[in-house]
Amino acid sequence: MKGSDQVKRLPVIFLRYIVFFIPAIILSVMVWNHYQDDLSDGKVTENNVKRIFTFDEGERVVSAVSKDQQLHVEMYDPHLGKRISGWTAASDPFQEMWPSIQGNNLLLAFKNKDGQLIIEKLSPNGEKKELAQQKLKIPSFLNTNTYQWNGRLVFTGEMEGAAAVIGELKNGQFYVHNLNELKLPARPVSMDAVMNSFRGQTPIPIFEVSLKNDQKAYVSGISNEKHQLGLYVSKNAEPFSLVDDAVEQQLQKTIGSSQNFAVAAESEYPKRARKVKADGRLGEVVPTPKPIYQTYVYQLNEEEVLIAGSTAKDEAKGKLTGYIYNHRTNKAVSASKLFQSLSYESLQRDELSFNKNVKSNWLYYSFNNQLTGAYETKSSQLKEFPLQKIISIENASPAHQTSFDTFTQYVMKGGPLILNWAIWLFIPLLLFVLAIFLPPILRLVRKNKIKDSVTLQAYIVSVKETGTYINEQPVVSMRLQFEYEGQSIEKTVKTVVSYTQIPQPGQRIVIHYDPKKQKAMLLKEGDFSQPSEPKFIKGAVLRKIESYGTVGRGTVLSLTFELDQKRYVIPMVQAAGFDFRTGEKADLVDINGQLKMAAYGYEVLNRSGKDVTLTGIIQRVKQYPVAIHEQKPVQLDVTVSSGDQSITKTVTQFIPDHMQVAAGTQITIQTKKEELERENALLQEKQGSAKVSKVEFAGVVGNLPLANIQIERNGMMYEVKQPIDPITSVLPGDELWVAYHDMTRQAVIVKYASI
Template identity: 35%
Template sequence: MNKKRAISLGNLVFLIPVILLSVFMWNDYKRYIDEYQPSFERIYMLDEGKKLIGLAKHPVGEQYDVYLFDPDKENLITDTTIHTNFQAGLGPATYQQDGIIIPTYDDSYGLQINYFHSTGKVEELAQGTMHLPPSWSSNVYAWRGRLIVAGESPNSEWYIAQVKDGKLNKVNLGEKDQLPSRPVRIDEVHGSFENDQAVPVFTVDLKDDRTAFVSGILDKNGDLSVLLQNKDEGTFAAQDRAGARFAKVFGFNNAKLVRENGNYPEEASFYNANENHWGAAVPTPKPVYQASVFLLNDEEVLIAGSTVEDELNGSVIGYVLNEKSGQFQDASALLEQLSYENLKNSDTEFYKNLGSDVLYYRGGDRTAGYVEMELQEAKVLSSDQVEKWLLTEAENKVSIQSFWNYYKQGGAIVINWSVWVFIILLTFLSVAVAPRMLAGSRMKKMRDGQHIQGRIIDMEESGLYVNEQPQVRFIVQFEDEGRMKEVEIKQVISYLSPIQIGDTVMISYDRKKHKAVFITEEDLKHAAQSSKPVIIENAILTRIEPHGKVNRGQALKLYFTAEGRDYTVPVVQPFGFEYRTGERAKLILIQGMARIFRYGGNGSTVKETDQLSLQGEVIHVQKMPIIIENKQLMLLEVMISRGADRIRKANSLFVPENLSVNVGAVIPVNMQKEDFQRETRLLQGKQGAAKVLSVHYDGTQGERPLAMITAEIDGITYHIKQTIEPVYGVVVGDELWIAYDEGTQEGIIINYSS
């Protein structure tokens, strides 16, 4: 007891000078600085590269600080603030006329549509007239230079608003005989803002149980285009009819869309949305492989990608295509300064006003740039570079840089503080961190080894003492793979421990290293606690490591970072689907092993009440020749049952090598209730061979990509929405065996293409 008290007092003695010196140094640093140094969340180029705007969340108060710079002189022109709340970020931006529109959200004012002019003038267009739910950003879209808002006002009035050419127009769907019945819900038609249709489309549920489709944009008179779904018409057929109608109304060519083609080497291609038919590749001046298509304005798109078929061996190039004239402009002077990973980042955006030769860029890595395509002049700047412009103006801004500048000046306070902090760290880290590191190493050995029962056949003290307790050398005998083996284990024990020769013990044995550790009751309790699933939100994919081909897929090791910790997840990536660095995922941690719970997609959440906890019986096991982090890829066929309903699923898993999975094993399975009901219903209907016409993905559920597939049987198209087995994959031209419903034109995959 006295010993513990002495250590505690000793720690306090060490802390007193550190606390006092920290107070003195902070006051000294406060005299060195005068205000905080902003960290820019986004930067944008304006005025043909002559201006730059930077936005930083203010650390105190609900606002963004906005700075306008002259990039040539690297100095500040003016600054201002805009409203926001603590949770809300910045919405999608659009360039219009001489400025840029960036929405934010404030609980008191609602949606703020901030119009920043290159002159420094700022207009707020909404004026408190548009309130949205907490997930407001999912109701705001940028499309071909327009800003689109779809939402519900506090008095339950549904509306669609458009900002074009710096002007806001808003249509109340309950007024002016817009619809035959009162609207009760509005949703985006999936993919219509990503060029699945020539014009974005919303679906509107009406009070009389009918469904209407409305255009996502307004005409010159500020009106919407509306189409009602027929009584006996399928949803997908109605969506296609609406897309064709709206394209004609607004003057877009629905039969010649420029879209990303998922077939290797992924050149941009023309697509006929009226007939669901792919045409030829877009004839760019030089081939653009692994291409992405960015919608710029009503007539132009940017096609950007790699100079060679394997993007790892090439550089980034791209062209602006005028879809009406067929003319190209070369944007490669800008694009060649970007990495392919940044091009594929979901936050990367390009902007261009119709009739201008200037293409603007904003990168997901907090960069911005522009290119004057006629002169092939380009510039790219990072947020770090711009932040230093403020430091140049005032070296006494609060920041890591200014603190480092202060620290480098030295002085008696800094030197004394550094010495005492070093002493404290050396003292406490040796006490606090070392045991945790040893415990973590021990738990890893226990998890990775084979759990085997053995018997102590010899024991003796090694002569080493730790905390006045002896280290004992044990010889444990056990049977492994039909052979008797012996292993030596050293462990510190108490003199009061009742361990004797002949005692039965549990060990975790590493076959490769021929080493083992004891498994104690405390270890088992800790393992039971760690087995509870833990959800990890907002994990960022930072690195992708390839591990070879698996059928038509590729085995990958994904590296995620969340809340300062790193996680690795082995997956199989099917052809046509792509994991991308910079994107976010929700992970689930089970017994220390991370798996993907949800990756990418539209961010929709699944309620716990909508999930079914089922059991599946393994009816076939195939080991695949891929091992990642001591986990072997296995392809399992599982029969899932719920009452009299049964579903057969193919499912690939990375299984720890020390865990055996055999035919007849029962494993837990989670499915969405809606998916289970749809699949059991369709399995009771017709079946047949169907040819795949198109495949699109919406992230993953678990490690299985969620696919939207259009397939054809005897000239009739069927729509399949389900997770697919990545080892098999689905590509255009495949012949699948599906179950289908002729009335709803829904289908599900029973067998994949061989």
């Protein structure tokens, strides 16, 4: 009958909401027209493209497009005419970039909005990886602080705690050289490239570094195979021109001579390319098959240069040509074909760049946003891609066509029109659907939540009215406290209550708790979930001890116990002066799958007395950056109340590494009734400082080692026997603040005064 009634109600429900769809239809037409206009506006124009690059033997083209004050990087397969991938670069408003092709990857350097260097490594398959992870800060423009050398990119900047840093991009990897780590007589305060050092004036690029004591240091702009920089420290504040020979000789001892510039152009007419002698002077003309004049020399790598220029002494009468010259083999290969789309004036532009790896036959070039290409030296094959071809590929991509994906992206941009459309379309539709399907969905959801939950007892910490009413009944917010897997947890739940049955703080109630989602629900009629009972594992033998570092004075350990051919692993902080030993036994407890130490050591295992559980309030939390088995140690100052007495204890516990514990949280602490009474009685006695003379351990109670401590105060010896915090620990010579009894010579620690 219920199903039949629901079917009969459908026409009534539909008529109730149909009036809302009339404005939705009108708005839908407006949205569609605006979406089509947006697609047209989103297409790339010549003015949008900042740079274009080629790599992967001409099989991949990359464009950098400036749109909406952001820099978008797009990768294409130019032969298939399709877009492979794209993303938004974290570029600053100036959108500067430096390219380099190393191996089979394109590397692009940017400066982000925070002034930090960003280097993206682009693979032919469209994958992107960021190389510069050290947060190197560029103090000025990227172009001002970037240099090229033999296919490498060199950056100067700053890092936190370092006044001068050199970043080096070579062999597809990024290396940071902190000048503070060099053997300098004083702190570096500024760094500048030696004039024309990166243009062949010196055999190795050199930076002049001013030190705090006014001395000068000279550092190589590149590193050797071991990623070491060359260094020369001037005795006085001598300029480079006075010590250049000594500097170059010293730096070459570290870097070697394989990086030398081997070819340079004459400064006078007709500006032919000549070999550079060992003393830095120009020697014979480079033996190219045909003479080349008015030359420009581009360093490609440590072996090769590109010599570009005119076939005639007067470039206005000649043709643009070029050769790739290997100064080690003394051979020149024609590259004139790649200049067929360039002009002589383009050689004078900084936007023209060339890249070639030593072992590759492919030479890559890029000229601003107008042209890019790849040239194969063996076969003289040229793959050239002008700007218009790249634009046509981009605008033909699915990103600029009518489709479900582009419409979704358009809607996600938002705006007043989309907002109104959503209100008049989605909200009525949602209400219509919810009216039909929400009740059974809620029943199914609750059933699934209960299936994955456990039933626990919880205390009501506080109850507050929210100001919301449902059917004239108040909705209250209840703060609940309960324990799960040995941890004290607080959660807030909301529920509708009757004015005559408002829950009260301190009242115990039954809840459902989902440990995966860390959510609590109140138990409802018909719900059922089986709570987990603690399982004690008595007499487990310690087989393996692993260290995970120190926290305070303690050592974080992973202890592996064995019993009946089963292994149990628990985290523990070992106090200074105490050692866990393999072969010894312990009692463990398994609470909802989480293992904890119950007792360790012969004296502790055989301790008599009645166990009591106390509730404490956390006053202070100190966390440590150590994770072990998805748990982390925390040190807590906890105030525990027993009768009219309040005791503040420092304890260490392990909590799940995703959980946060805050001051004010309630936790439970277990102890013996006799020990609690003895400690309360001593706290009524005198208090004062005392010095530790001897520390021994009887074992471990829970997470805390049980210590026997001898202390001395005013020439009198007292005995302390109590669990201590393992992170703080107690060592001979420590000063403690204790409560003591002059007759019994018993004492108890009130505060670890030495820490």
